Amino acid sequence: MVRREDILGALDEGKGKFGGKGNFVVQKIPFPEVFDGAAVVDIKSTGICGSDLHMTYDRTEAEIIPGGHEVAGEIVELPKDYKGNLNLGDRVAIDCIGAGKSCNSCYFCRYGQFRHCINRHEESGGGFSSFITRSPDGLFKISDDMDYNDGALVEPMAVSVHGFRFAKFTPGDSVAIIGSATIGLSAICVAKSYGAGKIIASAKYEHQAEAAKKMGADIVVSSEEGELEEACMQETDGIGIDVAVETIGGRSNLSLAQAASCVKKTGKVIVLGGFRIPIEVDFLQPMIKEISFIPATCYANIDGRHDFELAVDILSSGNHPYKSIVTHNFTLDNIQKGFETAYDKKTKSIKVHIMQ
Ligand SMILES: [Zn+2]
Numbered sequence: 001m002v003r004r005e006d007i008l009g010a011l012d013e014g015k016g017k018f019g020g021k022g023n024f025v026v027q028k029i030p031f032p033e034v035f036d037g038a039a040v041v042d043i044k045s046t047g048i049c050g051s052d053l054h055m056t057y058d059r060t061e062a063e064i065i066p067g068g069h070e071v072a073g074e075i076v077e078l079p080k081d082y083k084g085n086l087n088l089g090d091r092v093a094i095d096c097i098g099a100g101k102s103c104n105s106c107y108f109c110r111y112g113q114f115r116h117c118i119n120r121h122e123e124s125g126g127g128f129s130s131f132i133t134r135s136p137d138g139l140f141k142i143s144d145d146m147d148y149n150d151g152a153l154v155e156p157m158a159v160s161v162h163g164f165r166f167a168k169f170t171p172g173d174s175v176a177i178i179g180s181a182t183i184g185l186s187a188i189c190v191a192k193s194y195g196a197g198k199i200i201a202s203a204k205y206e207h208q209a210e211a212a213k214k215m216g217a218d219i220v221v222s223s224e225e226g227e228l229e230e231a232c233m234q235e236t237d238g239i240g241i242d243v244a245v246e247t248i249g250g251r252s253n254l255s256l257a258q259a260a261s262c263v264k265k266t267g268k269v270i271v272l273g274g275f276r277i278p279i280e281v282d283f284l285q286p287m288i289k290e291i292s293f294i295p296a297t298c299y300a301n302i303d304g305r306h307d308f309e310l311a312v313d314i315l316s317s318g319n320h321p322y323k324s325i326v327t328h329n330f331t332l333d334n335i336q337k338g339f340e341t342a343y344d345k346k347t348k349s350i351k352v353h354i355m356q
């Protein structure tokens with residue numbers, strides 16, 4: 001059994017107030033709560049997510065428990081009465097938000113919608129620390145082809161896997177991806193592996209555009225208003241794209257409006273971006289076009305398979321290009337530098353990982 005002594009964790013002091021880039025202090029924190037039925041994982045790699053950047057930017061008060069939800073590590077403890085097929089020493093990616101925190105028996109859990117569990121475990125900490133506790137239901141073995149850095153990419157890959165499955169994506173459909181950061185790039189990979197027709201992506205920065213091509217986008221345009229819309233119309237003889245995937249979120253309605261303009265009448269808009277403030281959307285055009293907006297968040301077990309398992313499958317298929325999006329690695333001690341690098345696109349950062 002792992003000794004329950006204090007561990008190292010990174011907490012943002014929140015001193016930057018509104019508009020800060022974080023002020024992370026690595027310090028001793030209590031061992032995360034080992035709730036009834038919890039496994040303990042020794043954390044090896046955690047990705048800094050766009051949502052971590054948004055939350056840090058907005059934070060006005062000091063954090064009490066560490067964040068970080070794109071986590072891979074090694075199982076060091078399993079519950080006493082555990083009868084599943086995981087073993088100590090297994091290398092796993094962790095569904096920190098859904099299955100790892102869920103009761104596995106309420107109405108939503110019975111249908112695999114762990115994200116919506118009504119008896120979720122208390123918040124017991126995230127990946128910017130040395131150990132994490134979660135239910136074994138949320139631990140997914142990574143393949144021998146994957147290192148821990150690849151393991152921490154399972155989460156952002158699963159977000160797009162979930163969006164496509166939740167929206168009942170049809171192979172052959174053409175796809176527009178709005179934004180080519182971590183989620184936009186995983187959406188390109190998922191579109192590709194689910195048999196999409198033409199894939200058109202927009203990218204704000206040159207290094208993101210290059211990555212989008214590497215992931216398999218057929219056409220990549222800039223994020224200037226009108227460019228993606230025009231490309232979508234041109235490639236479809238003015239009909240419009242079948243499915244648009246919005247991956248930006250934030251504080252502007254532009255990406256949603258753009259998605260709605262790109263899709264054909266009766267098309268679908270999968271919304272993966274997290275919007276931080278209420279935004280204004282004109283629903284008359286989408287209504288006249290009969291567009292389906294499908295917000296999707298996190299991951300689930302759909303038709304007997306968890307999105308994480310399919311994400312592991314995708315990342316295990318050969319030397320998958322998505323593995324190359326990790327542009328920077330920092331140790332936990334240097335997490336502040338990691339956040340600053342992730343904010344500063346002049347560093348050409350796409351994905352910054354904290355390795356331990
Ligand atoms: Zn994330």
Ligand SMILES: [Zn+2]
Nearest residue numbers: 103106109117
């Ligand atoms: Zn539940």
